[in-house]
Amino acid sequence: MSYENLVLAFDGCTARVTLARPDKLNPLDWSTVKELKAAVAEIDARGDVDFVLLTGQGRSFSAGGDLDGYIRLYRAPADFQAFLDDFYDMLTGIEKSRAIWIAAVNGVCVAGGIELLLACDMALAAESAKIGDGHLNFGQLPGAGGSQRLPRAIGLLRAKHLMLTGELLDARTAEAWGLVTRVVPDAELIASAEAWIAGMATKSxxxxxxxxxxxxxxxxxxxxxxxxxxxxxxxxxxxxxxxxxxxxxxxxxxxxxxxxxxxxx
Known part of the structure:
Protein backbone atom coordinates (compact mmCIF):
# COMPACT_ATOMS: atom_id res chain seq x y z
CA MET A 1 0.00 0.00 0.00
CA SER A 2 1.03 3.64 -0.23
CA TYR A 3 1.82 5.44 3.00
CA GLU A 4 1.15 9.09 3.82
CA ASN A 5 2.20 9.27 7.48
CA LEU A 6 5.29 7.09 7.43
CA VAL A 7 8.10 6.02 5.15
CA LEU A 8 8.76 2.30 4.68
CA ALA A 9 12.02 1.31 2.98
CA PHE A 10 13.79 -2.00 2.50
CA ASP A 11 17.50 -2.71 2.28
CA GLY A 12 18.41 -6.38 2.16
CA CYS A 13 17.25 -8.07 5.36
CA THR A 14 16.41 -4.74 7.01
CA ALA A 15 13.31 -2.56 6.86
CA ARG A 16 13.20 1.02 8.07
CA VAL A 17 9.95 2.53 9.31
CA THR A 18 10.08 6.29 9.82
CA LEU A 19 7.15 8.23 11.23
CA ALA A 20 6.89 11.18 8.88
CA ARG A 21 4.73 13.97 10.29
CA PRO A 22 7.43 16.02 12.03
CA ASP A 23 5.32 19.20 11.98
CA LYS A 24 2.90 17.45 14.39
CA LEU A 25 5.63 15.60 16.34
CA ASN A 26 4.66 12.34 14.61
CA PRO A 27 1.27 11.77 16.24
CA LEU A 28 -0.19 8.29 16.50
CA ASP A 29 -3.63 9.16 15.19
CA TRP A 30 -5.94 6.52 13.75
CA SER A 31 -4.67 6.87 10.19
CA THR A 32 -1.05 6.50 11.34
CA VAL A 33 -1.91 3.50 13.50
CA LYS A 34 -3.61 1.87 10.50
CA GLU A 35 -0.53 2.54 8.37
CA LEU A 36 1.78 1.08 11.02
CA LYS A 37 -0.47 -1.97 11.24
CA ALA A 38 -0.27 -2.35 7.46
CA ALA A 39 3.51 -1.87 7.52
CA VAL A 40 3.91 -4.65 10.10
CA ALA A 41 1.85 -6.94 7.89
CA GLU A 42 3.79 -5.99 4.76
CA ILE A 43 7.13 -6.58 6.47
CA ASP A 44 6.11 -9.99 7.78
CA ALA A 45 4.57 -11.01 4.45
CA ARG A 46 7.90 -10.55 2.67
CA GLY A 47 9.52 -13.31 4.69
CA ASP A 48 13.04 -11.94 4.13
CA VAL A 49 13.12 -9.12 6.70
CA ASP A 50 15.05 -9.97 9.84
CA PHE A 51 15.36 -6.46 11.34
CA VAL A 52 13.22 -3.34 11.50
CA LEU A 53 14.60 0.06 12.47
CA LEU A 54 11.81 2.30 13.78
CA THR A 55 12.34 6.04 14.26
CA GLY A 56 10.73 9.42 13.69
CA GLN A 57 11.46 12.43 11.54
CA GLY A 58 12.37 15.76 13.08
CA ARG A 59 12.56 16.42 16.80
CA SER A 60 10.24 13.65 17.96
CA PHE A 61 9.99 9.88 17.93
CA SER A 62 6.29 10.33 18.66
CA ALA A 63 4.49 12.70 21.00
CA GLY A 64 1.50 10.35 21.19
CA GLY A 65 -2.08 10.75 20.07
CA ASP A 66 -3.71 13.47 18.03
CA LEU A 67 -5.79 15.45 20.55
CA ASP A 68 -8.40 16.74 18.09
CA GLY A 69 -8.79 13.24 16.73
CA TYR A 70 -9.29 11.84 20.23
CA ILE A 71 -12.04 14.36 20.94
CA ARG A 72 -13.88 13.18 17.83
CA LEU A 73 -13.34 9.52 18.73
CA TYR A 74 -14.57 10.02 22.30
CA ARG A 75 -17.85 11.26 20.85
CA ALA A 76 -18.15 8.14 18.67
CA PRO A 77 -17.69 5.18 21.06
CA ALA A 78 -17.82 2.50 18.34
CA ASP A 79 -15.10 4.27 16.37
CA PHE A 80 -12.98 4.72 19.50
CA GLN A 81 -13.23 0.99 20.19
CA ALA A 82 -12.15 0.24 16.62
CA PHE A 83 -9.19 2.61 17.03
CA LEU A 84 -8.12 0.90 20.26
CA ASP A 85 -8.44 -2.50 18.56
CA ASP A 86 -6.24 -1.35 15.66
CA PHE A 87 -3.66 0.01 18.10
CA TYR A 88 -3.69 -3.31 19.97
CA ASP A 89 -3.31 -5.29 16.75
CA MET A 90 -0.43 -3.11 15.57
CA LEU A 91 1.58 -3.33 18.79
CA THR A 92 1.00 -7.05 19.33
CA GLY A 93 1.91 -7.49 15.67
CA ILE A 94 5.32 -5.97 16.42
CA GLU A 95 5.74 -8.27 19.41
CA LYS A 96 4.77 -11.35 17.41
CA SER A 97 6.73 -10.41 14.29
CA ARG A 98 9.60 -12.75 13.44
CA ALA A 99 11.71 -9.67 12.75
CA ILE A 100 13.68 -7.91 15.49
CA TRP A 101 12.24 -4.40 15.95
CA ILE A 102 14.68 -1.72 17.12
CA ALA A 103 13.40 1.65 18.32
CA ALA A 104 15.81 4.52 17.66
CA VAL A 105 14.34 7.21 19.90
CA ASN A 106 14.96 10.76 18.75
CA GLY A 107 13.57 13.67 20.73
CA VAL A 108 10.19 13.44 22.44
CA CYS A 109 8.74 9.99 23.13
CA VAL A 110 5.61 10.24 25.26
CA ALA A 111 2.15 8.71 25.73
CA GLY A 112 1.45 6.61 22.63
CA GLY A 113 5.09 7.07 21.71
CA ILE A 114 6.31 5.20 24.78
CA GLU A 115 3.67 2.52 24.17
CA LEU A 116 5.13 2.04 20.68
CA LEU A 117 8.65 1.92 22.14
CA LEU A 118 7.64 -0.71 24.69
CA ALA A 119 6.38 -3.08 21.98
CA CYS A 120 9.81 -3.13 20.31
CA ASP A 121 12.50 -5.69 21.07
CA MET A 122 15.42 -3.30 21.53
CA ALA A 123 15.78 0.44 22.00
CA LEU A 124 18.44 3.11 22.01
CA ALA A 125 18.06 6.85 22.44
CA ALA A 126 19.66 10.06 21.29
CA GLU A 127 21.10 12.20 24.06
CA SER A 128 18.38 14.80 23.52
CA ALA A 129 15.54 12.29 23.93
CA LYS A 130 12.82 12.82 26.53
CA ILE A 131 10.78 9.74 27.43
CA GLY A 132 7.73 9.33 29.63
CA ASP A 133 4.07 8.38 29.92
CA GLY A 134 2.42 11.79 30.20
CA HIS A 135 -1.20 10.67 29.76
CA LEU A 136 -2.45 12.08 33.05
CA ASN A 137 -0.98 15.50 32.30
CA PHE A 138 -4.08 15.96 30.14
CA GLY A 139 -6.54 13.73 31.97
CA GLN A 140 -5.90 10.68 29.79
CA LEU A 141 -5.07 7.02 30.49
CA PRO A 142 -2.81 4.68 28.54
CA GLY A 143 -4.97 2.58 26.22
CA ALA A 144 -2.40 0.91 24.00
CA GLY A 145 -0.82 -1.44 26.50
CA GLY A 146 1.24 1.09 28.42
CA SER A 147 -0.20 0.19 31.82
CA GLN A 148 0.77 -3.45 31.25
CA ARG A 149 4.05 -3.23 29.34
CA LEU A 150 5.61 -0.41 31.38
CA PRO A 151 5.61 -2.25 34.76
CA ARG A 152 7.02 -5.32 33.04
CA ALA A 153 9.81 -3.22 31.54
CA ILE A 154 10.93 -1.12 34.51
CA GLY A 155 9.12 -2.46 37.57
CA LEU A 156 5.86 -1.47 39.21
CA LEU A 157 7.06 1.43 41.37
CA ARG A 158 8.91 3.21 38.59
CA ALA A 159 6.04 2.58 36.17
CA LYS A 160 3.58 4.12 38.64
CA HIS A 161 5.92 7.07 39.08
CA LEU A 162 5.94 7.80 35.34
CA MET A 163 2.20 7.24 35.00
CA LEU A 164 1.13 9.27 38.04
CA THR A 165 3.56 12.19 37.78
CA GLY A 166 3.66 12.57 34.00
CA GLU A 167 7.40 13.21 34.31
CA LEU A 168 9.59 13.00 31.21
CA LEU A 169 12.94 11.33 31.78
CA ASP A 170 16.12 12.49 30.13
CA ALA A 171 17.89 9.87 28.03
CA ARG A 172 20.45 8.91 30.66
CA THR A 173 17.79 8.35 33.30
CA ALA A 174 15.70 6.35 30.82
CA GLU A 175 18.77 4.19 30.24
CA ALA A 176 19.34 3.70 33.97
CA TRP A 177 15.67 2.74 34.41
CA GLY A 178 15.80 0.20 31.58
CA LEU A 179 13.59 1.92 29.00
CA VAL A 180 16.51 1.96 26.55
CA THR A 181 19.78 0.10 26.67
CA ARG A 182 22.10 2.68 25.13
CA VAL A 183 22.33 6.46 24.76
CA VAL A 184 24.32 7.92 21.89
CA PRO A 185 25.00 11.41 20.49
CA ASP A 186 22.11 12.66 18.39
CA ALA A 187 24.12 12.56 15.17
CA GLU A 188 25.07 8.90 15.77
CA LEU A 189 21.58 7.52 16.53
CA ILE A 190 20.80 5.83 13.21
CA ALA A 191 24.38 4.69 12.63
CA SER A 192 24.41 3.10 16.09
CA ALA A 193 21.16 1.25 15.40
CA GLU A 194 22.55 0.08 12.06
CA ALA A 195 25.68 -1.17 13.86
CA TRP A 196 23.47 -3.25 16.15
CA ILE A 197 21.78 -4.72 13.09
CA ALA A 198 25.09 -5.44 11.37
CA GLY A 199 26.27 -7.35 14.42
CA MET A 200 23.08 -9.39 14.73
CA ALA A 201 23.01 -10.08 10.98
CA THR A 202 25.98 -12.43 11.43
CA LYS A 203 23.80 -14.68 13.59
CA SER A 204 21.14 -17.20 12.60
Missing amino acids: AVGLAGAKRLANLTLNLPYEEGLREEIAFVHRYATTEPDATEGLIAFKEKRAPRFGAARED
Whole structure:
Protein backbone atom coordinates (compact mmCIF):
# COMPACT_ATOMS: atom_id res chain seq x y z
CA MET A 1 0.00 0.00 0.00
CA SER A 2 1.03 3.64 -0.23
CA TYR A 3 1.82 5.44 3.00
CA GLU A 4 1.15 9.09 3.82
CA ASN A 5 2.20 9.27 7.48
CA LEU A 6 5.29 7.09 7.43
CA VAL A 7 8.10 6.02 5.15
CA LEU A 8 8.76 2.30 4.68
CA ALA A 9 12.02 1.31 2.98
CA PHE A 10 13.79 -2.00 2.50
CA ASP A 11 17.50 -2.71 2.28
CA GLY A 12 18.41 -6.38 2.16
CA CYS A 13 17.25 -8.07 5.36
CA THR A 14 16.41 -4.74 7.01
CA ALA A 15 13.31 -2.56 6.86
CA ARG A 16 13.20 1.02 8.07
CA VAL A 17 9.95 2.53 9.31
CA THR A 18 10.08 6.29 9.82
CA LEU A 19 7.15 8.23 11.23
CA ALA A 20 6.89 11.18 8.88
CA ARG A 21 4.73 13.97 10.29
CA PRO A 22 7.43 16.02 12.03
CA ASP A 23 5.32 19.20 11.98
CA LYS A 24 2.90 17.45 14.39
CA LEU A 25 5.63 15.60 16.34
CA ASN A 26 4.66 12.34 14.61
CA PRO A 27 1.27 11.77 16.24
CA LEU A 28 -0.19 8.29 16.50
CA ASP A 29 -3.63 9.16 15.19
CA TRP A 30 -5.94 6.52 13.75
CA SER A 31 -4.67 6.87 10.19
CA THR A 32 -1.05 6.50 11.34
CA VAL A 33 -1.91 3.50 13.50
CA LYS A 34 -3.61 1.87 10.50
CA GLU A 35 -0.53 2.54 8.37
CA LEU A 36 1.78 1.08 11.02
CA LYS A 37 -0.47 -1.97 11.24
CA ALA A 38 -0.27 -2.35 7.46
CA ALA A 39 3.51 -1.87 7.52
CA VAL A 40 3.91 -4.65 10.10
CA ALA A 41 1.85 -6.94 7.89
CA GLU A 42 3.79 -5.99 4.76
CA ILE A 43 7.13 -6.58 6.47
CA ASP A 44 6.11 -9.99 7.78
CA ALA A 45 4.57 -11.01 4.45
CA ARG A 46 7.90 -10.55 2.67
CA GLY A 47 9.52 -13.31 4.69
CA ASP A 48 13.04 -11.94 4.13
CA VAL A 49 13.12 -9.12 6.70
CA ASP A 50 15.05 -9.97 9.84
CA PHE A 51 15.36 -6.46 11.34
CA VAL A 52 13.22 -3.34 11.50
CA LEU A 53 14.60 0.06 12.47
CA LEU A 54 11.81 2.30 13.78
CA THR A 55 12.34 6.04 14.26
CA GLY A 56 10.73 9.42 13.69
CA GLN A 57 11.46 12.43 11.54
CA GLY A 58 12.37 15.76 13.08
CA ARG A 59 12.56 16.42 16.80
CA SER A 60 10.24 13.65 17.96
CA PHE A 61 9.99 9.88 17.93
CA SER A 62 6.29 10.33 18.66
CA ALA A 63 4.49 12.70 21.00
CA GLY A 64 1.50 10.35 21.19
CA GLY A 65 -2.08 10.75 20.07
CA ASP A 66 -3.71 13.47 18.03
CA LEU A 67 -5.79 15.45 20.55
CA ASP A 68 -8.40 16.74 18.09
CA GLY A 69 -8.79 13.24 16.73
CA TYR A 70 -9.29 11.84 20.23
CA ILE A 71 -12.04 14.36 20.94
CA ARG A 72 -13.88 13.18 17.83
CA LEU A 73 -13.34 9.52 18.73
CA TYR A 74 -14.57 10.02 22.30
CA ARG A 75 -17.85 11.26 20.85
CA ALA A 76 -18.15 8.14 18.67
CA PRO A 77 -17.69 5.18 21.06
CA ALA A 78 -17.82 2.50 18.34
CA ASP A 79 -15.10 4.27 16.37
CA PHE A 80 -12.98 4.72 19.50
CA GLN A 81 -13.23 0.99 20.19
CA ALA A 82 -12.15 0.24 16.62
CA PHE A 83 -9.19 2.61 17.03
CA LEU A 84 -8.12 0.90 20.26
CA ASP A 85 -8.44 -2.50 18.56
CA ASP A 86 -6.24 -1.35 15.66
CA PHE A 87 -3.66 0.01 18.10
CA TYR A 88 -3.69 -3.31 19.97
CA ASP A 89 -3.31 -5.29 16.75
CA MET A 90 -0.43 -3.11 15.57
CA LEU A 91 1.58 -3.33 18.79
CA THR A 92 1.00 -7.05 19.33
CA GLY A 93 1.91 -7.49 15.67
CA ILE A 94 5.32 -5.97 16.42
CA GLU A 95 5.74 -8.27 19.41
CA LYS A 96 4.77 -11.35 17.41
CA SER A 97 6.73 -10.41 14.29
CA ARG A 98 9.60 -12.75 13.44
CA ALA A 99 11.71 -9.67 12.75
CA ILE A 100 13.68 -7.91 15.49
CA TRP A 101 12.24 -4.40 15.95
CA ILE A 102 14.68 -1.72 17.12
CA ALA A 103 13.40 1.65 18.32
CA ALA A 104 15.81 4.52 17.66
CA VAL A 105 14.34 7.21 19.90
CA ASN A 106 14.96 10.76 18.75
CA GLY A 107 13.57 13.67 20.73
CA VAL A 108 10.19 13.44 22.44
CA CYS A 109 8.74 9.99 23.13
CA VAL A 110 5.61 10.24 25.26
CA ALA A 111 2.15 8.71 25.73
CA GLY A 112 1.45 6.61 22.63
CA GLY A 113 5.09 7.07 21.71
CA ILE A 114 6.31 5.20 24.78
CA GLU A 115 3.67 2.52 24.17
CA LEU A 116 5.13 2.04 20.68
CA LEU A 117 8.65 1.92 22.14
CA LEU A 118 7.64 -0.71 24.69
CA ALA A 119 6.38 -3.08 21.98
CA CYS A 120 9.81 -3.13 20.31
CA ASP A 121 12.50 -5.69 21.07
CA MET A 122 15.42 -3.30 21.53
CA ALA A 123 15.78 0.44 22.00
CA LEU A 124 18.44 3.11 22.01
CA ALA A 125 18.06 6.85 22.44
CA ALA A 126 19.66 10.06 21.29
CA GLU A 127 21.10 12.20 24.06
CA SER A 128 18.38 14.80 23.52
CA ALA A 129 15.54 12.29 23.93
CA LYS A 130 12.82 12.82 26.53
CA ILE A 131 10.78 9.74 27.43
CA GLY A 132 7.73 9.33 29.63
CA ASP A 133 4.07 8.38 29.92
CA GLY A 134 2.42 11.79 30.20
CA HIS A 135 -1.20 10.67 29.76
CA LEU A 136 -2.45 12.08 33.05
CA ASN A 137 -0.98 15.50 32.30
CA PHE A 138 -4.08 15.96 30.14
CA GLY A 139 -6.54 13.73 31.97
CA GLN A 140 -5.90 10.68 29.79
CA LEU A 141 -5.07 7.02 30.49
CA PRO A 142 -2.81 4.68 28.54
CA GLY A 143 -4.97 2.58 26.22
CA ALA A 144 -2.40 0.91 24.00
CA GLY A 145 -0.82 -1.44 26.50
CA GLY A 146 1.24 1.09 28.42
CA SER A 147 -0.20 0.19 31.82
CA GLN A 148 0.77 -3.45 31.25
CA ARG A 149 4.05 -3.23 29.34
CA LEU A 150 5.61 -0.41 31.38
CA PRO A 151 5.61 -2.25 34.76
CA ARG A 152 7.02 -5.32 33.04
CA ALA A 153 9.81 -3.22 31.54
CA ILE A 154 10.93 -1.12 34.51
CA GLY A 155 9.12 -2.46 37.57
CA LEU A 156 5.86 -1.47 39.21
CA LEU A 157 7.06 1.43 41.37
CA ARG A 158 8.91 3.21 38.59
CA ALA A 159 6.04 2.58 36.17
CA LYS A 160 3.58 4.12 38.64
CA HIS A 161 5.92 7.07 39.08
CA LEU A 162 5.94 7.80 35.34
CA MET A 163 2.20 7.24 35.00
CA LEU A 164 1.13 9.27 38.04
CA THR A 165 3.56 12.19 37.78
CA GLY A 166 3.66 12.57 34.00
CA GLU A 167 7.40 13.21 34.31
CA LEU A 168 9.59 13.00 31.21
CA LEU A 169 12.94 11.33 31.78
CA ASP A 170 16.12 12.49 30.13
CA ALA A 171 17.89 9.87 28.03
CA ARG A 172 20.45 8.91 30.66
CA THR A 173 17.79 8.35 33.30
CA ALA A 174 15.70 6.35 30.82
CA GLU A 175 18.77 4.19 30.24
CA ALA A 176 19.34 3.70 33.97
CA TRP A 177 15.67 2.74 34.41
CA GLY A 178 15.80 0.20 31.58
CA LEU A 179 13.59 1.92 29.00
CA VAL A 180 16.51 1.96 26.55
CA THR A 181 19.78 0.10 26.67
CA ARG A 182 22.10 2.68 25.13
CA VAL A 183 22.33 6.46 24.76
CA VAL A 184 24.32 7.92 21.89
CA PRO A 185 25.00 11.41 20.49
CA ASP A 186 22.11 12.66 18.39
CA ALA A 187 24.12 12.56 15.17
CA GLU A 188 25.07 8.90 15.77
CA LEU A 189 21.58 7.52 16.53
CA ILE A 190 20.80 5.83 13.21
CA ALA A 191 24.38 4.69 12.63
CA SER A 192 24.41 3.10 16.09
CA ALA A 193 21.16 1.25 15.40
CA GLU A 194 22.55 0.08 12.06
CA ALA A 195 25.68 -1.17 13.86
CA TRP A 196 23.47 -3.25 16.15
CA ILE A 197 21.78 -4.72 13.09
CA ALA A 198 25.09 -5.44 11.37
CA GLY A 199 26.27 -7.35 14.42
CA MET A 200 23.08 -9.39 14.73
CA ALA A 201 23.01 -10.08 10.98
CA THR A 202 25.98 -12.43 11.43
CA LYS A 203 23.80 -14.68 13.59
CA SER A 204 21.14 -17.20 12.60
CA ALA A 205 17.96 -15.40 11.54
CA VAL A 206 15.94 -18.38 12.69
CA GLY A 207 17.78 -18.36 16.00
CA LEU A 208 17.14 -14.64 16.49
CA ALA A 209 13.43 -15.08 15.86
CA GLY A 210 13.40 -18.03 18.25
CA ALA A 211 15.18 -16.10 20.99
CA LYS A 212 12.65 -13.27 20.65
CA ARG A 213 9.78 -15.74 20.89
CA LEU A 214 11.23 -17.43 23.98
CA ALA A 215 11.87 -14.13 25.78
CA ASN A 216 8.32 -12.98 25.05
CA LEU A 217 6.91 -16.10 26.73
CA THR A 218 7.42 -14.26 30.02
CA LEU A 219 4.71 -11.81 28.96
CA ASN A 220 2.01 -14.43 28.64
CA LEU A 221 2.84 -17.64 30.50
CA PRO A 222 3.34 -18.64 34.13
CA TYR A 223 6.95 -19.43 35.02
CA GLU A 224 6.71 -23.23 35.01
CA GLU A 225 4.70 -23.28 31.80
CA GLY A 226 7.26 -21.02 30.18
CA LEU A 227 10.08 -23.36 31.17
CA ARG A 228 8.24 -26.31 29.61
CA GLU A 229 7.55 -24.35 26.43
CA GLU A 230 11.24 -23.43 26.23
CA ILE A 231 12.21 -27.10 26.38
CA ALA A 232 9.76 -28.04 23.65
CA PHE A 233 10.79 -25.14 21.41
CA VAL A 234 14.53 -25.72 21.80
CA HIS A 235 14.07 -29.43 21.09
CA ARG A 236 12.30 -28.61 17.81
CA TYR A 237 14.91 -26.03 16.90
CA ALA A 238 17.93 -28.22 17.65
CA THR A 239 16.58 -31.32 15.90
CA THR A 240 15.06 -29.72 12.81
CA GLU A 241 16.87 -26.42 12.13
CA PRO A 242 20.15 -26.72 10.15
CA ASP A 243 21.53 -23.54 11.71
CA ALA A 244 21.69 -25.23 15.12
CA THR A 245 24.00 -27.97 13.86
CA GLU A 246 25.92 -25.60 11.59
CA GLY A 247 26.80 -23.38 14.54
CA LEU A 248 28.30 -26.29 16.48
CA ILE A 249 30.25 -27.58 13.49
CA ALA A 250 31.60 -24.11 12.73
CA PHE A 251 32.74 -23.71 16.34
CA LYS A 252 34.46 -27.09 16.20
CA GLU A 253 36.15 -26.26 12.89
CA LYS A 254 37.16 -22.77 14.11
CA ARG A 255 35.41 -20.92 11.27
CA ALA A 256 32.55 -18.50 10.87
CA PRO A 257 29.13 -20.17 10.67
CA ARG A 258 27.34 -20.21 7.32
CA PHE A 259 23.82 -19.76 8.63
CA GLY A 260 21.01 -20.32 6.18
CA ALA A 261 23.24 -22.18 3.70
CA ALA A 262 21.37 -25.45 4.02
CA ARG A 263 18.03 -23.78 3.30
CA GLU A 264 19.49 -21.90 0.33
CA ASP A 265 20.83 -25.16 -1.13
